[in-house]
Amino acid sequence: MLLNIWNLRSDLRYQPIGNLEKKTLFDAMEAKEFKDFSSAMTNYIAEYLENIRDRQVVPSVKPGYLRPLVPEQAPEKPEPWTAVMDDIERVIMSGVTHWHSPRFHAYFPTANSYPAIVADMLSGAIACIGFTWIASPACTELEVVMLDWLGQMLGLPEEFLARSGGEAGGVIQGTASEATLVALLGAKARTMQRVKEQHPEWTEVEILSKLVGYCNKQAHSSVERAGLLGGVRLRSLKPDNKRRLRGDTLKEAIEEDVRNGLIPFYVVATLGTTSSCAFDLLDEIGDVCQEKDIWLHVDAAYAGSAFICPEYRYLMKGVEKADSFNFNPHKWMLVNFDCSAMWLKQPRWIVDAFNVDPLYLKHDQQGSAPDYRHWQIPLGRRFRSLKLWFVLRLYGVENLQKHIRKQIALAHLFEKLCLDDERFELFEEVTMGLVCYRLKGSNDINEALLRRINGRGKIHLVPSKVDDVYFLRLAICSRFSEESDIHESWQEIKASADEILAEK
Amino acid sequence: MLLNIWNLRSDLRYQPIGNLEKKTLFDAMEAKEFKDFSSAMTNYIAEYLENIRDRQVVPSVKPGYLRPLVPEQAPEKPEPWTAVMDDIERVIMSGVTHWHSPRFHAYFPTANSYPAIVADMLSGAIACIGFTWIASPACTELEVVMLDWLGQMLGLPEEFLARSGGEAGGVIQGTASEATLVALLGAKARTMQRVKEQHPEWTEVEILSKLVGYCNKQAHSSVERAGLLGGVRLRSLKPDNKRRLRGDTLKEAIEEDVRNGLIPFYVVATLGTTSSCAFDLLDEIGDVCQEKDIWLHVDAAYAGSAFICPEYRYLMKGVEKADSFNFNPHKWMLVNFDCSAMWLKQPRWIVDAFNVDPLYLKHDQQGSAPDYRHWQIPLGRRFRSLKLWFVLRLYGVENLQKHIRKQIALAHLFEKLCLDDERFELFEEVTMGLVCYRLKGSNDINEALLRRINGRGKIHLVPSKVDDVYFLRLAICSRFSEESDIHESWQEIKASADEILAEK
Known part of the structure; x- marks a missing residue:
């Protein structure tokens, strides 16, 4: 049926490998050298972090500073690792903004801790791509359990957690921007299905053109961007005089839009805005979303970490009314970037909407464990839950x-x-x-x-x-x-x- | 104008920190302990990788295996790092699929090398978020230069490289799926603008509903998924008897769609399909795209690494006709995931379409260096070019x-x-x-x-x-x-x- 003789270019055909058999030929760095290099880097890192206070927090370089400091091309021959170590101060550190200096007060914090750095070494060594359960069961399962640990630490309602036994559960996204987009896509899929049932005569494009989402005018720029990426309208609503989105404002906007023939489908409540760390009134917003059957996503990217302290949970009152909740342990909880924790009550809206399932990704255990590739925008994913595990254990909740x-x-x-x-x-x-x-x-x-x-x-x-x-x-x-x-x-x-x- | 006395909850007001002043109180892992832990992990990793051949390549665990192996909650008190090390074999390795075992022949390779692991340690220590140039100039600038190094190694035309002096250049995406989506969004923006100029009377929704993209039926599932995410139609075209998409097939499809009132806007050519590593005839496809003014994206996720060897470049003949090109050093070029290299001739279509620019992200040097946050889906980004730099120098092109x-x-x-x-x-x-x-x-x-x-x-x-x-x-x-x-x-x-x- 198929030929088994191929008209191959003769120079590409198999030839005995001979001297390629020697493992060290291209294995530029053997285990021994790795140990020396890793040890030198470990010392460098400890020295860097312990004395970071003494460095100039923002470098004084101008755009284009780096190019003249390195060759124009990659080297043909391998260099020793000591040459690379020697270049770190000259080429890299001279242009680094030191986010972990106590002199750095810009943006929001990004996390950095020794346990997370060591966990990432292990992640880099295992280097599995956890797109399905079978592709590395530990990678999926540790993530499921760590998101349960974390959800409990925050006091999230059980209905968000995998341990509740239903479809709900958590997932690690790369960034809060991606979580916002994933939630928007889930909301879109859920609403599309409902509207299609109600109006079988409407086309997808017609429905899409009527969809409208809402957020506080002070919501993060990535919310507006998610609307642009998802091709749907997003309305920025005026907050009250404490920069908080209120239920009444939302309700009015929704009712106005419905009168104009639009279909409200998605609301983002921000807990801790980037501009001034204001908190939307989630409880009020949640009531409106429940009444109107609208997907409510909570973006607590920065402030969410504080909910591990019970005294701050009053700020997330009403969270049980949300459909999805997101915060970034990689901001304020000492887990290095990227580790954006997201929980979904009904992941099926994401999973089913974008489920493209070629044979080479199918496996026998489908359905009995999450295949996280369906929960996110990219296909590939690293073993990121190791960072969470190491940090939670080595710091302890306390x-x-x-x-x-x-x-x-x-x-x-x-x-x-x-x-x-x-x-x-x-x-x-x-x-x-x-x-x-x-x-x-x-x-x-x-x-x-x-x-x-x-x-x-x-x-x-x-x-x-x-x-x-x-x-x-x-x-x-x-x-x-x-x-x-x-x-x-x-x-x-x-x-x-x-x-x-x-x-x- | 603004009150400077706040009605704060008294328990949240400032109180002298007192005993919190001691650095070690919550700094669960001090530099000394970090060094011990890192050294133990380094030895573990070397042992793991050097003897990986002896492990059972796919674990025999069943779904749900991990949960009973760990506590139900995160620990209240910190544990010693030795406890975590002790659990790695029991909890993690018992459920790992060993992608780096010579017994593993599934999917495509994913990269793993000692230099990349050490580079990621440094990336984790610097832990900057490189969303703008000023947020860490080194993070942006090393990436610009490394993508130039890499582009030259592949023999990419100069018009893709930053060193050519124009707007073109490379960027590191997380995955090829994201590169495909970014290119699709760029293509969409470029076509929308052109069509709006030609037909100012058409609405955005009308134009959107007419857009159609194309790929080989054998293209990666992420191409279909990008269409779903971007809300546009994508047609899978029948390849020839060697699983290659041909120019004629594409041309026919385009002309048929144009006759039916659609607007072709995007073509993905795959170099090395996932199913069987077939190569679309890029040169033919490129001619059609140039004639019809359609964005051509090249997905060489796996096979692209081979183009560092000149004898395989015949497979990318016609690449100069493409608008964007992507391959994954994190697959086959020994740079750990995530490092998906993408070059764009006209990044402005991405940058301008999704440019959401709040004050807190503005800086004085805007315009004189790329702000990579505009080139990608997420906002945040790690210092990933370090991996590329370390791998290229420590292996050498040779x-x-x-x-x-x-x-x-x-x-x-x-x-x-x-x-x-x-x-x-x-x-x-x-x-x-x-x-x-x-x-x-x-x-x-x-x-x-x-x-x-x-x-x-x-x-x-x-x-x-x-x-x-x-x-x-x-x-x-x-x-x-x-x-x-x-x-x-x-x-x-x-x-x-x-x-x-x-x-x-």
């Missing part, structure tokens, strides 16, 4: 709670220093590890202040603007941050303000 | 070429063993490190053979099916594979065939 509480206390320390200086005012209530503040006065003077602070090069901040009010954000980012660091950062800000105000 | 050539030679060795046994036939010409073969006879007997081989538990394979012909795939996956391993795998297949045929 120490992770202490970490959160300490960082929040440091934010309140900065808040106090700020309020003790009558030239300053706060822009937003301090709830987590973020302080939003400004000089009393114009936006211009605050822009000048931000430029001065960053220009002096000792600490690093980013600004934000809400309703045309420009303010500065100070996020507690480093796990090495101590009270003395906060005093130093405050002194730096105060000195910059002194300069700016003196010049005026 | 040894990476030897790696590719050796693995292809091993595939030809298996091909020869197969052809020397007259009960077997090949399904597809062997070009790369994949051999597609079957017992002469029915699909049933080949399904039985596959079950028997995997059931014996010594080696692991997955099957595929093209045009109703079921066949087995043997991929050369492990960098530890030697001639003797191929002989052993063949003996195992032969013995299974003996059993199956004897039972008949």
Whole structure:
């Protein structure tokens, strides 16, 4: 039936490999060398992190700095690992922004811990691609169980957890942006099916053109981007005077849209906005979503970690009304990026909508364990739950709670220093590890202040603007941050303000 | 203007931290312990990889095996790292499918090397989020230069490279699935703009409903999935009798669709299909796309690594006609997952279409270096180019070429063993490190053979099916594979065939 003689190019046909048989020929780094290299890198990393405070937080390089520092092409012959080690300071560190310096207060924290680094070494050595259960059962199963551990730590309702016995459960996404998009796609699939049943005469394109989702105007930019990517309309709604989306606002918008023939399908509630760490009123929003049968996704990317401390769970009141919930242990819970935890009550809407199942990915155990490739945008996935396992065990819940509480206390320390200086005012209530503040006065003077602070090069901040009010954000980012660091950062800000105000 | 006194819950207000000042209180793992743990893990990894051949390639666990092996909740108190090390064999390795065993021949290879593991340690320590240039200049700039190195190694035309001075350049995506989706979104944006100019009276939804993309019926499942995610129609076209998509077939389909009022906008050419490693005729397809002004994306996820060897570049003839090109160093070029290299001639279609730019992400150097967050689906990104830098330098181009050539030679060795046994036939010409073969006879007997081989538990394979012909795939996956391993795998297949045929 099929030929078994091929018209192959003769130079590509099999020839005895001969001298290729020797393992070391291309195995540039044998186990012995790996051990030496790994040991040198371990020492370098410990030295780097333990003394990170002493480095200039943002480098003074200009765009294009790196190209002249390295050759134009990859080397033909292998180099020794010592040559690479020698280049790290010169080529890399000279252009690194040190996110783990106590002088770094920009954006939100990103996690970094020794247990997570070691876990990733193991993940890199096993290097399985966990797209199906059979592709590496441990990779899928540890993730299922770790997301149950984590969900319990947060006090998530049982109906989100795999241990509840139904289809629900957690999954590790790469980023909160992906979680938002996955939830949007699930919401879209669920609504499409319902509307198709109600209106079999409508085409998919017609239905799609009527779909509308909602979020707080202060929601993260990735929510708007998810709408663009998913090709659906998303409305940004006006929050109340504390930057919180309210149930009434949402309800009004929905009813207006329904009157205009649109189909509301998706709501994102943000717990901890990026601009000022405001919390949408989830409980109110949840009631509206339940009444209107709309998928409710909770984006708690940064602040979600705080829910491991029971005293902060009042901020997620109403979470049982959500369809999906997401937060990033890779932000504030000492698990290195990428580890964005997401729980879904009905993963079937994602799984079924995008289930493309070629024979080479089928296996005998399908259905009895999740095949996580259906739960995410990419097909491939690393063994990321190892990081979670290592961090949870080596810190223990108790120490992770202490970490959160300490960082929040440091934010309140900065808040106090700020309020003790009558030239300053706060822009937003301090709830987590973020302080939003400004000089009393114009936006211009605050822009000048931000430029001065960053220009002096000792600490690093980013600004934000809400309703045309420009303010500065100070996020507690480093796990090495101590009270003395906060005093130093405050002194730096105060000195910059002194300069700016003196010049005026 | 703003209050600076807040009605805070008193228990959340700042209180002196006192005993929290001691650094070690929650820093569960200090530098000294990290060094011990890292050293123990390094030894474990070297031991694991050097002896991986001796492990059972697929574990015999059943779904749900792991949950009873660990506690139901995360521990309250920290555990010592030695407790975690002790659990690795019991909990994890008992359920791992060993992708780097020379007995593993399923799917396609995924990369694993010592230099990449050490590079990821450094990436984990720096732990920056490279969403903008300023967020860590080194993270962006090394990526730009590494993608230039890599593009030159492959012989990509200069117009794909950043060093050409225009907007073009490379980016590291997480997976080929994401690259396919990003290219589709770029193609969609470019076509939308063109059609809107030509037909200002058409709505976006109307245009969207007319868009149609194309790929080989044998293209990867992620191409179909990208269509689903992007909400556009994708047509799978029939390949020729060598499983290759031809220019004529594409041209006919396009012209038929245009006659029916549709708007062709996107073509994916696959170089090395997953089922049988067939190569679309890129040169012919490229001509059609240029004539019709359609975005051409090249998916060379697996086979692309072979283009570092000049003798295989005939398979990418016509690449200069493409708009985007993607392959996975994390498959076959010894760079650990995730590292999917993508080049775009006109990244502006992605950058502008999904550019959502809040104040806290703006910086002064915008425009003079790429802000990679616009080039990808997620916002966050790790410092992944370090892996590429370490691997390219520590192996050298020469040894990476030897790696590719050796693995292809091993595939030809298996091909020869197969052809020397007259009960077997090949399904597809062997070009790369994949051999597609079957017992002469029915699909049933080949399904039985596959079950028997995997059931014996010594080696692991997955099957595929093209045009109703079921066949087995043997991929050369492990960098530890030697001639003797191929002989052993063949003996195992032969013995299974003996059993199956004897039972008949």
